[in-house]
Amino acid sequence: MSVLIKPIITEKATADSELNNRYGFIVDPRANKLEIKNAVESAYGVSVEKVRTMNYGPTRKTRYTKTGIQRGKTNAFKKAVVQVAEGDIIDFYSNI
Numbered sequence: 001m002s003v004l005i006k007p008i009i010t011e012k013a014t015a016d017s018e019l020n021n022r023y024g025f026i027v028d029p030r031a032n033k034l035e036i037k038n039a040v041e042s043a044y045g046v047s048v049e050k051v052r053t054m055n056y057g058p059t060r061k062t063r064y065t066k067t068g069i070q071r072g073k074t075n076a077f078k079k080a081v082v083q084v085a086e087g088d089i090i091d092f093y094s095n096i
Contacts, residue, residue: 003031003039007092008079022083022088029055029078036080046088052081 008024015085016022027036040048058073084090 003028003035004043007090009092017090018079020083021086021088025080025082027053027080029076029079031078031080033080036082040082040090042082044090046090047085048082049080049085050083052083054079054081 001081005026005028008026010024013024016024025036025040027039031039033053036053040046054077056076056078056086060071060073063070063072067089
């Protein structure tokens with residue numbers, strides 16, 4: 001099971017990483033905080049102080065078309081915000 005799916009690279013997440021040493025990741029919905037901490041420490045070589053997790057449910061949408069009602073939803077996902085120790089940084093752009 002791969003715990004880390006992808007990093008979150010948005011304006012808000014980048015500002016949070018520069019100011020507060022917090023980085024965001026989309027993670028496996030079955031992963032707990034200890035698994036996330038160990039995965040980040042082994043993948044990026046930093047020491048993690050705190051892990052916060054959030055579960056996002058699917059967004060449901062309904063459209064009324066000529067052919068009838070179309071229902072759909074987006075995927076549910078889990079987001080983790082990881083705070084690393086002072087002086088440690090994670091560079092997402094180093095291996096591009």
